[in-house]
Amino acid sequence: MIGVLAAVAVLAPACYLPPVASPVVDPFRAPACAYCPGNRGLEYRPVPGSAVVAASAGTVTFSGVVAGVRYLVIAQHDGRVATYGYLAAATVGPGAAVRAGAQVGVSTARFYFGLREGQRYIDPMPYLGKKRYRPRLIPTDGSLPRRAPPPIISCASAGRRR
Numbered sequence: 001m002i003g004v005l006a007a008v009a010v011l012a013p014a015c016y017l018p019p020v021a022s023p024v025v026d027p028f029r030a031p032a033c034a035y036c037p038g039n040r041g042l043e044y045r046p047v048p049g050s051a052v053v054a055a056s057a058g059t060v061t062f063s064g065v066v067a068g069v070r071y072l073v074i075a076q077h078d079g080r081v082a083t084y085g086y087l088a089a090a091t092v093g094p095g096a097a098v099r100a101g102a103q104v105g106v107s108t109a110r111f112y113f114g115l116r117e118g119q120r121y122i123d124p125m126p127y128l129g130k131k132r133y134r135p136r137l138i139p140t141d142g143s144l145p146r147r148a149p150p151p152i153i154s155c156a157s158a159g160r161r162r
Contacts, residue, residue: 015127015128015129015153015154015155016055016056016082016100016124016127016128016129016155017053017054017055017056017100017101017128017129017153018055018128018129018130019052019053019054019055019082019084019111019113020044020046020050020051020052020053020107020111020113021046021050021051022044022045022046022047022050022111023044023045024042024043024044024125025043025044025045026039026042026043027039027042027123027125028040028041028042028121028123028124028125030121030123040114040121041083041085041112041113041114041115041121041124042112042113042114042124042125043110043111043112044107044110044111044112044113045109045110045111046107046109046111047107047109048088048107048108048109049088049106049107050106050107050111051103051106051107052072052084052087052103052104052105052106052107052111053100053101053102053103053104054074054082054098054099054100054101054102054104055076055082055100055113055124055127055128056074056076056077056078056080056082056100057076057077057097057098057099057100058074058075058076058077058082058097058098059074059075059095059096059097059098060072060073060074060092060093060094060095060096060098060104061073061074061075061081061094062094063090063092063093063094069085069086070085070086070087070088070089070090070105071083071084071085071087072084072085072087072090072092072104072105074098074104079117080115080116080117080122081115081116082113082114082115082116082124083112083113083114083115083116084104084105084111084112084113085111085112085113085114086107086108086110086111086112087105087106087107087108087111088105088106088107088108089105089106090104090105091103091104091105091106092104092105115127126155127155128155129153129154129155130153130154130155131151131152131153132151132152132153132154133148133151133152134148134149134151134152136148136149
């Protein structure tokens with residue numbers, strides 16, 4: 001088991017893409033026991049109908065409704081499992097291969113993103129990247145500036161060893 005976790009740490013990307021473009025309103029709170037209260041992921045309050053994108057590449061293992069809530073589960077290529085919840089609709093189904101950044105669903109006014117290593121829930125926040133824009137010079141003589149380069153995605157887990 002240690003070898004598998006070490007392999008996951010080596011294969012894991014530096015950052016995941018944020019699944020929605022809105023701030024976290026309820027952070028991860030690890031429960032004290034398997035059946036204790038807590039928040040096993042991150043909760044967002046996006047604009048209803050917002051695009052939900054795959055945080056990382058993987059394969060859809062579940063898409064359906066559980067207790068009145070639509071979920072999508074993706075087994076990521078790095079060995080982790082991502083859960084996307086409170087979806088208005090899923091745009092991919094079980095067995096679909098998805099790439100990082102591909103739209104996988106549409107949000108309601110509430111959105112959940114969880115991450116697991118094996119059966120253990122982990123805090124997704126350190127793995128989620130933030131867009132960082134590179135500084136650039138803009139001409140002052142009235143000429144058109146060059147197109148801005150794409151943003152760089154960086155996160156707190158970059159360079160971190162487990």
